[in-house]
Amino acid sequence: MKEKLKGLLAGIIFRLIALLTLGQISPILSACVIIERDGQILLVDRSDGMGYTIPGGIVHYRETLEECVRREASEETGYDIAITGLIGVYSAVDRDPRFRAVSIAYRGHITGGTQHDSGEGKACWREPEAVLGHMAFDCEHMLKDYLSGRQSLS
Structure with a gap:
């Protein structure tokens, strides 16, 4: 419930700022990482009931995209990760119903850590067909682009 409320409040605040600036505000930037192991994908089963997501989140003001991905993956899943490539840039206007956001998706692998859950939800491994x-x-x-091996700019 806490995560759902945070998302709702963030959406309201972002829309208010967009209104006050007459739409002259940049989208929020986020980044995520897809990690595959034994045919399963590392995901977060969101605590707000929105479904499964790829580990990732909003880039902080003083961090790089790659630092964000490593931080978010660790916070949400407990794993330390290494980035191995780019999957794509996702910028559809309606890609996130809460607020206007652009996301960069990477591919990666686990380098350490121990799986745990977070306030965002439950870290889990799922076969792609089970979550589509x-x-x-x-x-x-993003997952379909990863599975097809193509790079996306959408």
């Missing part, structure tokens, strides 16, 4: 149709935001688009 049950993913939040445009994570399904």
Whole structure:
């Protein structure tokens, strides 16, 4: 419930700022990482009931995209990760129903750590076929791009 409330409040605040600036505000930047192990994908089963997401989140003001990905993966799943490549840039206007956001999706692998859950939700490993149709935001688009091996700019 806490995560759902945080998302709702963030959306309201962002829309208010967009209104006050007459739409002259940049989208929020986020980044995520897809990690595969034994045919399963590391995901977060969101605590707000929106479905499964790829580990990731909003880039802080004083961090790089790559630092964000490593921080968010660790916070949400307990794993330390290394980035191994780019999957794509996702900028559809309606990609996140809470606020206007652009996301950069990377591929990576685990370098250490121990799996744990977070306030965001439960870290889990799932086969792609089991989660398609049950993913939040445009994570399904990202996962399909990863599985096809193509790089996306959408």
